[in-house]
Amino acid sequence: MDISLDAVIAMAPDDASVKAARGLVSPEKWPLLGFDETAVWGACRGSGSKPYQVKIELSGPTCSCSCPSRKIPCKHALALLMLCAGHAPLFTAAERPDWVAEWLDAHRQRAARQEEKKERRAEQAKADPAAAARREKARLERIRGGLDELERWLCDQVQHGLSQLSGQYDVWDKLAARMVDAQAPGMAARLRALGGIVDRGEEWPAVLLGKLGMLQLLIDAFRHPERLSPREQADLRAALGIVPDMGAVRDGTTTGAEHIEDIWHVLGVSHAEEDRLWRRRVWLYGRSSGRLALLLDFSHGSRQFEHLFSPGDTLRMNLAFHPGSAPLRAFALNAPEPVSPEPGKPLVTHKLPGSLPQAVSNTVEDALMSAARTLAANPWRLPLPLVFNGARLCRRENEWALLTDAGRVLPLDMTDNEAWELLAESGGLPLFVCGEWDGARLRIAGAFAHAQVKESV
16 A cells, blocks of 8 residues: 555645545544555544445545545545555455445446447547548637637737736636637637736736737647648647547557657646646656656546656656657556666655655756757747756745756745745755746746755666
């Protein structure tokens, strides 16, 4: 039961659920705690006469509870996972109770049916390529109509002045909804992000104008795909939210698709939620390949994903990369396999969760230069990963930032609670940071105490 407390907290639907779960992490509240190689389970005393039956399938992990809560995972499932993380000896290896076995069987049957549906859809697409081509053509026409409408709106804003957008925060959601209807979810996400620029700082109109110019560039590129290389066309489609044929990427038959098998270090993990849709980004570094990779997952209603990742994990995986000018997004072709430290090459445990080899020695300047090259190859890629050493967390002018020895300051997108917690855990030491850069601020996805990181590759 290799589960970390930070990974459990990352699964929680909200802070209130974490607080409630901590109140249940007490052995006397759990008259039954058991596990086997596949699952853990427990009976948690509640307000009713019967304890709540809590089941967790470990490979996901996937949680279920007999309580009436609509949150997934509920406080009881989170508490059971917290017990796994910090009090594993309390669990007894045992034969599954009937209520656990029945739930596992039903869960596997549902997963098998979903996989069969995916396979049938893939086979239907292969069997009738003409129908697939018609669907593709129809979608491109819908996107074209949506982008034409967006371009007219852009021209109106430039003609009448961007200052009229001050205070009109709902306009971005309406535009984004139109792009979703036009089947361009990537453009919708970009429009929602622009809403956060309006009225933010004195220079917001100039910043917004630059971002709107990038939208116009994307529209122009969509109208003239013949002027782009196959890799640039893949970047364009990704920017609009058109996902490539996963079967072709998996088979390696898509132009520009790569497969890389390596030992991957989890540098950072970030989550965001919008309209009950959770997005998770997992940033990886390949020990032998030296490649960065991004695993992007979505989950509706809860932060439950197929596999659990925590900063500092070391996993063996074969990744298939989406095609593009500077390939970054990938998906795993196999289940992640935890890797133990090699003899003579120990991985060091830090004050911050997990462990990480000193395989990346970028300074902030190196990281920014790498991001600039990536942006030159693909102007629509945001956020950009920044991975670097030697920056201290500081507070300046009522905001948090990272300060390097060379005096460079990177503003942070970070709450006070997050910053104080990181400062306490790092002890004020220089940090090894994996962050997401939007061009103005950095969102930290993973941080490690730099002074404790040792060579291991």
